[in-house]
Amino acid sequence: xxxxxxxxxxxxxxxxxxxxxxxxxxxxxxxxxxxxxxxxxxxxxxxxxxxxxxxxxxxxxxxxxxxxxxxxxxxxxxxxxxxxxxxxxxxxxxxxxxxxxxxxxxxxxxxxxxxxxxxxxxxxxxxxxxxxxxxxxxxxxxxxxxxxxxxxxxxxxxxxxxxxxxxxxxxxxxxxxxxxxxxxxxxxxxxxxxxxxxxxxxxxxxxxxxxxxxxxxxxxxxxxxxxxxxxxxxxxxxxxxxxxxxxxxxxxxxxxxxxxxxxxxxxxxxxxxxxxxxxxxxxxxxxxxxxxxxxxxxxxxxxxxxxxxxxxxxxxxxxxxxxxxxxxxxxxxxxxxxxxxxxxxxxxxxxxxxxxxxxxxxxxxxxxxxxxxxxxxxxxxxxxxxxxxxxxxxxxxxx
Amino acid sequence: xxxxxxxxxxxxxxxxxxxxxxxxxxxxxxxxxxxxxxxxxxxxxxxxxxxxxxxxxxxxxxxxxxxxxxxxxxxxxxxxxxxxxxxxxxxxxxxxxxxxxxxxxxxxxxxxxxxxxxxxxxxxxxxxxxxxxxxxxxxxxxxxxxxxxxxxxxxxxxxxxxxxxxxxxxxxxxxxxxxxxxxxxxxxxxxxxxxxxxxxxxxxxxxxxxxxxxxxxxxxxxxxxxxxxxxxxxxxxxxxxxxxxxxxxxxxxxxxxxxxxxxxxxxxxxxxxxxxxxxxxxxxxxxxxxxxxxxxxxxxxxxxxxxxxxxxxxxxxxxxxxxxxxxxxxxxxxxxxxxxxxxxxxxxxxxxxxxxxxxxxxxxxxxxxx
Numbered sequence: 207x208x209x210x211x212x213x214x215x216x217x218x219x220x221x222x223x224x225x226x227x228x229x230x231x232x233x234x235x236x237x238x239x240x241x242x243x244x245x246x247x248x249x250x251x252x253x254x255x256x257x258x259x260x261x262x263x264x265x266x267x268x269x270x271x272x273x274x275x276x277x278x279x280x281x282x283x284x285x286x287x288x289x290x291x292x293x294x295x296x297x298x299x300x301x302x303x304x305x306x307x308x309x310x311x312x313x314x315x316x317x318x319x320x321x322x323x324x325x326x327x328x329x330x331x332x333x334x335x336x337x338x339x340x341x342x343x344x345x346x347x348x349x350x351x352x353x354x355x356x357x358x359x360x361x362x363x364x365x366x367x368x369x370x371x372x373x374x375x376x377x378x379x380x381x382x383x384x385x386x387x388x389x390x391x392x393x394x395x396x397x398x399x400x401x402x403x404x405x406x407x408x409x410x411x412x413x414x415x416x417x418x419x420x421x422x423x424x425x426x427x428x429x430x431x432x433x434x435x436x437x438x439x440x441x442x443x444x445x446x447x448x449x450x451x452x453x454x455x456x457x458x459x460x461x462x463x464x465x466x467x468x469x470x471x472x473x474x475x476x477x478x479x480x481x482x483x484x485x486x487x488x489x490x491x492x493x494x495x496x497x498x499x500x501x502x503x504x505x506x507x508x509x510x511x512x513x514x515x516x517x518x519x520x521x522x523x524x525x526x527x528x529x530x531x532x533x534x535x536x537x538x539x540x541x542x543x544x545x546x547x548x549x550x551x552x553x554x555x556x557x558x559x560x561x562x563x564x565x566x567x568x569x570x571x572x573x574x575x576x577x578x579x580x581x582x583x584x585x586x587x588x589x590x591x592x593x594x595x596x597x598x599x600x601x602x603x604x605x
Numbered sequence: 606x607x608x609x610x611x612x613x614x615x616x617x618x619x620x621x622x623x624x625x626x627x628x629x630x631x632x633x634x635x636x637x638x639x640x641x642x643x644x645x646x647x648x649x650x651x652x653x654x655x656x657x658x659x660x661x662x663x664x665x666x667x668x669x670x671x672x673x674x675x676x677x678x679x680x681x682x683x684x685x686x687x688x689x690x691x692x693x694x695x696x697x698x699x700x701x702x703x704x705x706x707x708x709x710x711x712x713x714x715x716x717x718x719x720x721x722x723x724x725x726x727x728x729x730x731x732x733x734x735x736x737x738x739x740x741x742x743x744x745x746x747x748x749x750x751x752x753x754x755x756x757x758x759x760x761x762x763x764x765x766x767x768x769x770x771x772x773x774x775x776x777x778x779x780x781x782x783x784x785x786x787x788x789x790x791x792x793x794x795x796x797x798x799x800x801x802x803x804x805x806x807x808x809x810x811x812x813x814x815x816x817x818x819x820x821x822x823x824x825x826x827x828x829x830x831x832x833x834x835x836x837x838x839x840x841x842x843x844x845x846x847x848x849x850x851x852x853x854x855x856x857x858x859x860x861x862x863x864x865x866x867x868x869x870x871x872x873x874x875x876x877x878x879x880x881x882x883x884x885x886x887x888x889x890x891x892x893x894x895x896x897x898x899x900x901x902x903x904x905x906x907x908x909x910x911x912x913x914x915x916x917x918x919x920x921x922x923x924x925x926x927x928x929x930x931x932x933x934x935x936x937x938x939x940x941x942x943x944x945x946x947x948x949x950x951x952x953x954x955x956x957x958x959x960x961x962x963x964x965x966x967x968x969x970x971x972x973x974x975x
Contacts, residue, residue: 440626466628489630520635524906525922530630531638562629568961569638572948574629582626583953593629 242269244349245286245316247276248297252331254307255299259337263346264295269353286316290392292356293322293349307331311345313352317359317418323348358390361415365424366403373399374413391415400504404454405429408504429455429503430604435462435554437600442485443469445598447493455503457496460512464491467521488522489530495538512540512556532573533564533591544602552602559594567591636906636924637946640975644944644965648673654703655960660949662688665697665962666725666737667945669932673964674698677737677752677762679721682712689715694752696735696760697962711764713750714743716842719885723752724782724790724930726811735762738792738811740780742842747771749792749809769809769823774799776837779845779854783889784940787933788812793845795828795854797837804830806872808847828852828872844886848898851913852876855886855902865900865915879915888928890969891940899969901928910972921975931969940969 244264248257257275264273276285276294286294294314301307306328313323325344332341363371363379364386371379374389374397381387391397393415400410407427414420433449447462471485493516500509515537518530529535542556564570567586574584574593584593648667663680667673675698681688692715696705715721722740735754741747746764748771755761771777776797785791792809806828809821834856843855852868854876863885866876884904892898899918900911908928909920926944934941943966951958967975 442626443628466630471627472625485627487628487630488632489628518630520632522632522636522906524904525632525636525639528639530635531642532631532635533629568950568959569634569948570629571950572961573631573634575627575631584629585953591629 242353243272243274243289243291244270245274245276245282245289245291245294246297247282247294248299250297250299250309252299252301252307253334253337254301254309254327254332254341255297256337257297259334260295260297260342260345262338263342264349267346267350269350283314283316283319286314290394291316293352295345295349297345301331302328305330309341309345311348313345313348315356317356322352322355359393359415359418360388361391361393361413361418361420361422362386362388363422363424365401366406366426369401369403369406369424369426371399371401371424373397391420393417393420402502407455408502410504430550432605433458433602434605435600435602437554437556437598439464439598440596441599442471445600449497449602456499458499458510458512460493460495460497460514462493464493464516466490488520488525490519490521491516491536492519493517493538495540497540499544506546508544508546510542510544512538512542512558514538514540532566533562533570536560536562538596540598542598550604552604554600554602556598558596558598559592560596562591562593564589564591631925633906633924634948636922637926638924639922640924640926641944641946641963641965643975644967646963647671647966648964650674650676650697650699650962650964652697652699652703652960654957655706655949657949657951657956657958658682659695659706660958660960662720663947664720664723664927664929665945665947665964666723666929667943667962667964668731668735669725669727669930669943670731671932671934671936672731674731675702675735676962677725677735677754678702678962679715679723679739681715681721689719689721692721692739694739694762694764696754696762698760702760703960705760708759708761710762713739713741713746713764716740716742720927722780722782722842722844724792726790727788727932738782738790738809740777740794740842742777744773745770747773747775748777748794748807769807769821771796771807772798772800777842778804778837779843779856781844781846781886781889782930783846783848784891784931784933785810787935791847793847793852795845802836804828806845806852826872828868829875831866831875831878844888846886846889848889848891848913851898853886853889853900855882857885865902867913867915877915879911881915881917882909882911884909888931888942890931890942890972899972903928919973919975921972926965929964932966934968937968941966942969942972 246261248255261273276282282294294316296312298310309327311325312321315322365381367381367383367385369381395415397413399413401424402408409424413422431451435447437445439445443466445464447460449458449460451458466487466489469485493514495512495514497510497512517535518533520530538558538560540556540558542554544552544554546552567588570591571586582593663678665676665678667676678695678697680693683690691712693710693712695710723737725737737752739750741750746766749769751765752762755763778795780794782790782792790811794807798805805825807825809823839859841857843857845854850870855865857863865879865882868876882902884902887903888901890899897913902909907920908923910918926946929943929945932941932943945964947962949958949960
């Protein structure tokens, strides 16, 4: 790898690290859908109390997802509630003599222990085939019919009216004008959610709905429109920029000042005679630009794109304050990423290229000098000059 | 936490990799462009395929005509700050001159600091062989030396040692040129004669153009220096010139102080010190109509003009513009101040590039408009 290639590799490593960080931060745990569960307990004697055949019959229902057997020694209703079963089925089977048998069944709502349905199955003592074919059909049918009428646990969500909450229902939930909405959720349960509201930062979290009546209040943090950033251009020259964010923090206007009056020059470490230390050029570059955040503000790492136009002004005691006649203006295209350290503080890195329209491209190229120009390359034509890649990092604080 | 370390490591690595960058901005070049835009660009000599080692540092002495297309390139090849300790002259012209840089050139030692003190002779026309007078600071060309163009078998610049040679035990203080008339220059060398233990002024009167070696008139006379410069004390070579009945000497002292002195009518009396002049003199220009000779000083970034008494008149950005000579323009009947700027545009592919020399001029009487 040549001396000039190494810096590119470093920049690529930095970009890759950011990409990995972005992916790690944005990955959230997802709760699997549990489906409709039924808990079964059969007591009594004989085939009319055969729990296995009852379980098999219920399992064949297309609207039931899982059939659980109640652990011995536990309360059926309590066990069903703890395991988030939609319904509990209790069977008591007995042989009534003369080849007859009877199964008493009850369908219980685990929410409050009420009996939703009940009935009796009577007949000749069922054979294995009877148990498989028809004996339990009344119970299966009753369970299916009872499901819609079961009492559902309700939770309440409060937030600013108009807030859109995702993750708690199939369709995005819109908070009405009252600022509060109740919805049915299976409890206990954990629900990752994300809320968006115009003029506020998106919020996200996990709702632990432990019981009926659980409440969740979504706080509102108004978007901070203004930010100030302190950067190091090419890791050498401090600069100061401000920005105003709009369109729900998706776009930003940036304005500020790059300067070369004071900077660091670490030189070429491989060259013993290389100069290093402080360096100064009588040049400042006020600029204004427009940027676009690729991801919304609730992402810990936000990639963005930006363009910047700037003027090059000579500030030398030997020259009147004036635009640099060799390259009076320039533009930069920038790709960057902002990494949140705290609620109002973020670090950023940027990589870009600068394009200069100029009266004389050769003259601009000569301005670049013939010394070491670091990790950059340049191209020029009769009336333009291009330099890349350019690097900048710093801290950004929202106000 | 591991992610944080990764990012910090990458940023630190990028910091050290990128910290040898410098902006595409040359303050001297920009300053010169501001001023050059107010002058007339009379000629551009471009040489492609030039080796960087032959292109900087160097100055061009353009042919002293209205539209110069060639000149003498003086290239210094020693180490800073004495780049011109070893100076090589080459003939320079657009298109084919980079091949001429392969021709052997007899070098000489120019001023130990700064650029060579040299003056191109007025040329009759564009085909007259070039000739220039330079100040050489070491034997065998100790004193003044002539550079002249040999056109056959190929263009080259030769060095003549037949010019007035200073005594062996001599310390040169200041030297320079001024235009006496449209057809004559004068050269002044102020030196300390170790044998005679005295300061002396050697003056050449150069009716131009002339054959080489020229029939110069060389006069030596004692010069009375200020009491605190009774003997050489490590002073560096500065500018010296005579204009009319006044002599001007500019010196840079070891402590960095710049001092300028003026003698009027005679060199045998103490000079007047022009204390307002804070930068080395580079030229004494002809008087504008109704005015006095203009003294021009340069601090490397700007030039300041003074009248003959050292009163500041005006300043203008100069940067990499270098004053090369005055030229009498017969068409307009005016003295033209001629400046030259050379730049090297390095190729991204190798150490070769393009050497571009630009010649600008402006009537002396209009210098105040810069």
